[in-house]
Amino acid sequence: MPFEQGHKKIGGRKKGTPNKVSLIRADELLLELGINPIKKLIEIAESDETSIDQRINCYKEIAKYTYPKLKTQDLWVNTDENINPTIIKLVAGIGQT
Numbered sequence: 375m376p377f378e379q380g381h382k383k384i385g386g387r388k389k390g391t392p393n394k395v396s397l398i399r400a401d402e403l404l405l406e407l408g409i410n411p412i413k414k415l416i417e418i419a420e421s422d423e424t425s426i427d428q429r430i431n432c433y434k435e436i437a438k439y440t441y442p443k444l445k446t447q448d449l450w451v452n453t454d455e456n457i458n459p460t461i462i463k464l465v466a467g468i469g470q471t
Contacts, residue, residue, distance in 0.1 A: 412436055 418424055419432035
């Protein structure tokens with residue numbers, strides 16, 4: 375549908391949506407202030423005052439940026455093959471007296 379003068383805007387980005395330039399400015403601000411978020415998380419996790427739950431959350435957050443997320447793999451077992459059962463016979467032993 376072509377644009378017609380006087381109609382309301384339909385679709386597109388919402389007003390106030392941050393663009394890449396805004397995100398880059400946040401990175402620049404962190405650099406300017408000398409703040410490294412990963413380093414800060416490590417400091418929190420290593421603090422004696424940090425609970426075990428807080429430590430786990432810090433390390434989980436760090437892992438997101440340092441290790442690739444592994445995919446779940448499905449394992450399929452084909453049971454249609456001819457499988458011969460193993461027969462075990464118990465035989466009473468002859469004891470010595």
